[in-house]
């Protein structure tokens with residue numbers, strides 16, 4: 001199924017070339033989880049990263065649905 | 080004593096009498112410094128009910144025990160006064176260089192009282208303290224003023240001043256230092272203007288003596304390295320400053336858009352960190368002794384918005400940009416430059432224009448009233464409004480009063496998104512519940528800098544909290560309010576200071592920060608004592624608010640946040656569930672069910688009982 005992965009700011013460097021505004025389409029097998037999607041990229045998979053599913057805070061083991069967007073960015077005090 | 084000079088400079092602008100006084104070491108320890116000392120003196124000496132723009136209001140510049148020490152980001156000061164925008168407290172923080180130079184005069188605090196009969200500036204060069212005429216710089220913007228005053232005093236001096244907005248008593252007037260840094264919020268610049276005080280010029284060589292200079296140096300090198308590691312990894316703050324944040328808040332659906340009618344902005348890519356970096360960034364600019372260097376010098380090289388300066392920060396993008404529906408980055412950058420030059424808080428400026436835009440689109444104000452069409456997204460009209468506000472002309476007279484008074488005047492108070500009459504910053508609390516509680520209870524009205532629980536709800540620092548739930552938020556908000564009161568009192572910047580607040584297990588307790596304060600002052604705080612002192616500061620501020628007429632009856636949220644669900648994004652359908660959080664928050668703070676600090680709490684903190 002097709003999902004989207006979005007990387008914000010410096011995490012965009014983890015994406016292959018050709019992404020649009022940090023977003024790429026990804027084909028993942030049925031039953032794949034949020035973790036499966038983000039672990040394909042070279043970003044820290046611990047509390048140094050914030051990873052959300054469709055903008056929502058979820059467990060990384062949450063199964064993905066067709067059309068979902070997984071977004072990741074670096075956890076850092078800002079704003 | 081160390082760290083603190085334990086010296087206050089008091090300038091009565093009415094009589095032009097200058098006095099200096101010592102600070103009682105027990106008061107110094109109990110109230111930490113900076114923001115804490117300032118509320119101690121204000122509560123003791125001033126009737127909280129005074130008119131904020133009258134000579135009776137005190138205007139305090141306050142450095143902390145870590146200002147002008149080797150502590151990384153020990154470069155901050157607070158401007159504390161009664162706010163003319165909110166009627167509550169103003170305590171606005173700024174960095175750059177001025178605060179360090181101010182501390183090197185040998186004083187921790189400057190207290191300005193009364194009102195000069197004509198425009199003046201105050202020069203403080205250690206023991207040389209002069210109240211001088213400012214007739215020649217009155218009317219000039221903050222950049223010109225800074226250059227002229229440095230020219231006639233010393234290139235070694237640093238300047239904090241107001242621009243036309245402060246002179247004209249616009250309620251969103253800021254105090255700018257080092258040209259680009261702002262003690263921005265709550266109209267502190269209008270208080271300065273009301274005193275006919277155009278500028279403060281500081282210089283000197285009196286670095287505060289340190290209790291343990293050796294250990295202070297090594298802890299500073301160590302913490303600097305830790306921040307440095309993030310820089311190497313390519314930290315967002317290092318690359319983008321706060322301008323990377325629109326993509327984050329847009330993803331979470333809490334990016335203020337068109338006066339909070341929406342939580343996502345369809346043109347966000349036009350105004351985010353990458354757009355700014357690719358088009359206008361020249362280089363990074365640090366505050367004094369900051370390893371992170373999150374400021375950015377930018378330039379729009381040509382065209383109608385030509386200009387050069389610093390920023391914009393996220394809060395400017397979310398107010399003058401997305402808040403107004405503006406997607407023209409060059410115009411937004413120009414608007415930011417203008418606010419800095421006129422001396423204006425970009426949040427209140429932008430969100431007030433946003434309210435006016437909504438009123439115009441709904442037909443509540445006409446083109447005749449405004450003097451031109453004022454639709455969302457009209458960047459030229461937005462820039463024109465900023466000019467009218469700064470110079471108090473035409474429709475700018477209404478705008479210069481802020482959005483609360485503007486919306487009320489034209490019969491639509493439900494459109495103003497404020498608490499205690501101050502405009503919301505860039506996190507829509509319908510999708511960030513803890514921020515809703517913070518805005519409702521903050522001692523300075525809506526502000527993220529009063530206890531930014533977005534660090535957890537949005538940025539995952541030190542841990543990620545679900546922004547949509549209310550559980551646990553009362554305790555979290557109290558904890559962050561106290562943590563920010565501590566950082567604001569100590570003299571460090573919160574962006575880096577927050578790293579001094581948690582341990583390896585990501586438990587927030589100011590282990591490193593209290594250690595730094597001890598090495599600077601010798602006060603021997605435990606982490607718990609430092610947090611209790613912060614609680615003391617916060618609670619005394621609340622007592623001030625109650626006496627100022629801005630007490631619990633103002634712990635409310637505006638109509639839109641409670642009654643109009645977000646129409647889009649991940650937080651679609653939500654409002655702020657304030658009533659689920661407020662009673663527990665009062666309890667966690669040791670306040671009674673009506674929101675008044677209990678006698679027991681006051682006694683525990685050693686505060687006056689009335």
Ligand code: SF4
Nearest residue numbers: 366369372373572574
């Ligand atoms: S983190 Fe940014 S705002 Fe804070 S002291 Fe450093 S440069 Fe200044």
